[in-house]
Amino acid sequence: MISQEPMGTAAVITNGRGDYLLHLRDNIPGICDPGAWSLLGGGRDSDQESPADAIARELKEEAGLVLPDLLPYTVVTVQGPEGEGRITVFVGCWDGDAGELALTEGVMLHWFPAEMLPRLVMAAWARAVIEQHEQGRNGCG
Incomplete structure (x- = not known):
């Protein structure tokens, strides 16, 4: 059976201070959001891989997280x-500590407070998701 679930995954990761963990993507042609700050994530390997399994795999592969x-x-x-x-x-x-993660894709990972995000070059969809998250947040998560 073919899954109708989205093929992409991403994670909004916050810390106890309310900062967001962002990923600076490589600035190379042919990838989504080149050179922009975004959320960690990636695609499902197949229709049989659930989004939850895919994001867990992507976080571990990309950052050892x-x-x-x-x-x-x-x-x-x-x-x-x-x-x-x-x-x-x-x-x-x-x-x-974002600096201690074993990043295998992209340029770097960094924690940012929400008030800093308007100053960053960001993937538009990631910015919108974080803004939505900020409006409804009660603590970490």
């Missing part, structure tokens, strides 16, 4: 180099 308490948050539609797609976004908390 394991977050067992991720929760589904929203689904967004984005425009990428191959056309329109949908992303399942999860939320989770982590209080570690």
Whole structure:
């Protein structure tokens, strides 16, 4: 059976201070949101891989990050180099040092307070998701 779930995944990760963990993407042609700050995530490997399994795999592969308490948050539609797609976004908390993560894709990871985000070059969809998250947030997650 073919899954009708979105093929993309991402994670809104906050810490106890309310900062957001953002990923500076490589500035190379052919990828989504080149050179922009965005959320960690990536695509499902197949229709058989659930979005929850995909985001867990992507976080571990891209940053060595394991977050067992991720929760589904929203689904967004984005425009990428191959056309329109949908992303399942999860939320989770982590209080570690972004500089100590073993980043395997992109340029860097960094914590940012919400008030800093308007000053960053960001993926529009990621900015919108974080703004939505900020409006409804009660603590970490």
